[in-house]
Amino acid sequence: MARIALVDDDDLFRESVEQNLKDAEFEVFSFERGQTVLDFLLSGEKVDLILLDWKMPGLSGIEVLRRLRDQGVSTPTIFLTLLSDQVYEEAALATGAVDFVEKSRSFHILRRRIELILDGAKGGGEPESGSAVSPEVVRVGTLELHPTSGRASWRAAEVPLTFNEFGMVHLLATHAGQDLRYRDLYDHVRGSGFAAGVGPEGYKTNVRTFIKRIRQKFREIDPEFDQIENYPGFGYRWRHD
Numbered sequence: 001m002a003r004i005a006l007v008d009d010d011d012l013f014r015e016s017v018e019q020n021l022k023d024a025e026f027e028v029f030s031f032e033r034g035q036t037v038l039d040f041l042l043s044g045e046k047v048d049l050i051l052l053d054w055k056m057p058g059l060s061g062i063e064v065l066r067r068l069r070d071q072g073v074s075t076p077t078i079f080l081t082l083l084s085d086q087v088y089e090e091a092a093l094a095t096g097a098v099d100f101v102e103k104s105r106s107f108h109i110l111r112r113r114i115e116l117i118l119d120g121a122k123g124g125g126e127p128e129s130g131s132a133v134s135p136e137v138v139r140v141g142t143l144e145l146h147p148t149s150g151r152a153s154w155r156a157a158e159v160p161l162t163f164n165e166f167g168m169v170h171l172l173a174t175h176a177g178q179d180l181r182y183r184d185l186y187d188h189v190r191g192s193g194f195a196a197g198v199g200p201e202g203y204k205t206n207v208r209t210f211i212k213r214i215r216q217k218f219r220e221i222d223p224e225f226d227q228i229e230n231y232p233g234f235g236y237r238w239r240h241d
Contacts, residue, residue, distance in 0.1 A: 002118055003027045003046070007037045007061065008053040008080065013103065017051070017080070020107045026114075034059030041073055048118055052097075054081040054088065062095055069096045076117050076163075080110075090209060098163040117163055140173040141241050143227070157221045164189040165214050168207075169238075172228065177240030179231045182207045211236060 004021060008014040009032050021028045029047060031037040034056050041047070050068075052061040059067075065077055078099040079092045089100045099113055138145040144153045150166045152159045161169060167189045172180060186203040189210070211228060218225040227239045 001025060001027045002048040003029065004114070005029045005031065005037055005041065005047045005050045005075075007031045007034060007051065007056070007064070009033065009056045010053070017107070017110075020111075024111055033057065034061060034064040038064050038067060041068060041075070042071055047075060049114060050075050050077040051080050051114075052077055054079055054083055054092075062091060065092075065095050065097060078110075078113060078117070089206070093162050093164075093213075138170065138174060140176050140238065141227075143169075143173055145170055145173060154218055154221050154225070159217050159221060161214065161217060165210060165217070168210055169214060172236060172238040176238040179235055179237045181235040183235075185210075185235060207235075 004026050006014060006018055006021065006028055007030075008017070011032065014030060014032065018028050018030050029037075029040065029045075031040065035058055037050070037052075038059065041050075050065075052064060054061040061079060061081075068075070068077075074096075076098045077096065078101055079088075079097050080101055080103055081088065082103050092100045098117055101110055101113060138147065142155045144156075145166070146152070147170060150161070150163060152161050152166055152169060168185055171185065171188045182204045185207050190203075211230075215225065215228060218227075229237050229239050231237060
């Protein structure tokens with residue numbers, strides 16, 4: 001049974017999520033303050049996943065995550081928040097979160113995100129639906145992807161992609177040479193129809209941000225990396241060599 005730490009100062013929301021998680025057969029440790037979960041985890045207690053609110057009295061969620069990472073705690077963390085602005089998502093991912101989910105999303109969506117992350121963390125999981133490649137390893141040129149663990153390497157060097165970054169690279173690489181729409185790329189990592197950013201096409205800005213971070217990580221290994229090409233106004237493609 002997977003162990004989950006749930007942290008949120010909203011009693012009604014926290015209790016609702018806690019009950020749903022228990023019904024889904026997760027073991028839940030519930031906290032209403034950042035300091036209490038920090039003390040719990042730094043005392044040596046282990047969990048498989050952390051669900052963390054952003055705005056809380058005392059320590060904010062982002063500060064809790066920062067302190068955990070500083071102490072070497074690498075437990076996968078999902079932010080649950082009412083804050084939909086892109087700047088918060090970017091800050092969460094930059095601090096080490098693996099996902100960022102708005103509280104308005106259904107528990108079904110949250111549960112699916114949790115299952116995917118836990119499967120990746122333990123090296124399990126199912127192959128991508130409709131994929132013609134082996135679920136164990138995907139090789140496209142000098143790119144190597146391990147879908148079950150969420151690990152990626154380029155020219156034999158590991159690329160430290162987040163959960164969502166890996167998902168976007170996997171989609172692009174397994175459709176090498178094909179132009180993929182902004183909407184398809186965003187839906188792949190966020191769920192179909194998820195509203196993001198400012199205006200009806202705000203998701204495009206978020207996709208550009210994802211791609212910028214992904215390119216930066218590959219270029220830290222290979223300054224000449226240019227496999228991801230932009231189709232202006234439409235989306236991106238993984239260059240087919």
